[in-house]
Amino acid sequence: GIQVEQSPPDLILQEGANSTLRCNFSDSVNNLQWFHQNPWGQLINLFYIPSGTKQNGRLSATTVATERYSLLYISSSQTTDSGVYFCAVGDSGAGSYQLTFGKGTKLSVIP
Amino acid sequence: DAMVIQNPRYQVTQFGKPVTLSCSQTLNHNVMYWYQQKSSQAPKLLFHYYDKDFNNEADTPDNFQSRRPNTSFCFLDIRSPGLGDAAMYLCATSARGGTDTQYFGPGTRLTVL
Numbered sequence: 391g392i393q394v395e396q397s398p399p400d401l402i403l404q405e406g407a408n409s410t411l412r413c414n415f416s417d418s419v420n421n422l423q424w425f426h427q428n429p430w431g432q433l434i435n436l437f438y439i440p441s442g443t444k445q446n447g448r449l450s451a452t453t454v455a456t457e458r459y460s461l462l463y464i465s466s467s468q469t470t471d472s473g474v475y476f477c478a479v480g481d482s483g484a485g486s487y488q489l490t491f492g493k494g495t496k497l498s499v500i501p
Numbered sequence: 502d503a504m505v506i507q508n509p510r511y512q513v514t515q516f517g518k519p520v521t522l523s524c525s526q527t528l529n530h531n532v533m534y535w536y537q538q539k540s541s542q543a544p545k546l547l548f549h550y551y552d553k554d555f556n557n558e559a560d561t562p563d564n565f566q567s568r569r570p571n572t573s574f575c576f577l578d579i580r581s582p583g584l585g586d587a588a589m590y591l592c593a594t595s596a597r598g599g600t601d602t603q604y605f606g607p608g609t610r611l612t613v614l
Contacts (some may be wrong), residue, residue, distance in 0.1 A: 426585045431506075432587050433544070433605040476543060480599045487532060487556070487599040489545035 391480040392417045396492035403499050404464050411462040413493045421480030421489065422453055424462050436462070436475075441461050467499045473489030502525060504528050505606035507592050513612045514582050522577040522609045524592030533575040535567060536591040538608075544591055550575060551598065579611075587613045 393416040403409055415422075424436040437444050437451040439460065444451055448467075453460040464471055475495050478489040508526045514520040524533065532551050536544040550569045562585045564586070565577040579586055579607045595601040 423602065425605070430607070431538075431591075431610065432607045433591065435602060435604060438602040449552045461586050476602075478544075487551070487595075489535070489546075489557070489603060492569075493543055 392419070392479060392490050394477060394479055394490050394492035396475075396477055396495050396497055398495060399493065399500070400449060400496045403497065405467060405468050405469060405499055407499075408463070408465045409467060409497070411464070411475055411477075411497075413460040413462070413479075413492055414493050415458050415460075415477075415479050417458070419455065419458075419479040419483045420482035421478075423478050423489065424451055424460070425476045425478065426471075426473050427494070433476070464497075467497075469499045471501055472497055472499045505592055505594055505604055506514075507606040507609050508592075509609060510607060511610050511612070513614065514579075515614050516583065520611065522579075522611070524575045524577070524591050524606055525573050526592075526594045526603065527573070528594055528603075528604075529571075529572060530594035530596050530604075532595045532601075532610060533567075533569060534593040534595075534603065535575070535577050536587050536593065536605075538589040540588075544574045547577075555580055571589075576578045580613070584613050587611055 395414045425433040441455045442497045474494040506520040535547045538544040568576045592606040593603045
């Protein structure tokens with residue numbers, strides 16, 4: 391099956407700093423989503439981005455499908471950005487409904 | 502404007518005592534999913550429904566069953582919970598299928614004593 395690798399696994403930022411999270415995947419995808427899992431466990435949709443670039447406030451994402459990676463940018467980080475960020479992909483070759491998740495990046499923003 | 506609702510948010514059961522978790526959605530989506538997420542791990546798909554068609558992942562234990570009586574509701578039944586089934590259970594929906602955005606509920610955290 392498709393492999394998803396996220397880096398870095400852990401990240402500590404001072405409030406106000408910027409960061410880039412990376413997601414590499416091993417095969418063609420028909421779905422790519424970025425999620426933020428808050429401390430209560432809920433997965434919040436950030437972006438649906440199988441290709442291209444999107445922005446939403448302080449967050450933006452870029453997926454280069456031909457090179458099999460996606461980047462999530464967080465600017466001017468806030469303590470509320472803390473949590474785990476997951477990249478999840480759907481394998482276009484498998485015709486599957488399954489989203490395969492990476493292991494996540496745990497972000498801690500300190501005041 | 503809750504879209505995917507899960508009840509209860511926390512569930513405690515005893516070893517071997519059947520338990521049912523519920524999920525409802527107001528999005529009128531065709532597809533509903535159940536994921537299991539153990540501590541410090543990524544979510545893992547257990548099964549999904551496309552409308553009334555049930556699709557089980559190959560490695561989902563037989564101990565886990567699901568029901569979808571109508572478009573809005575989906576249930577996860579754990580017939581004989583073991584200590585290893587303690588986890589967060591996440592319900593998700595998508596409009597049509599694998600290429601669509603999946604929307605997740607808040608999850609039910611299951612404790613097995």
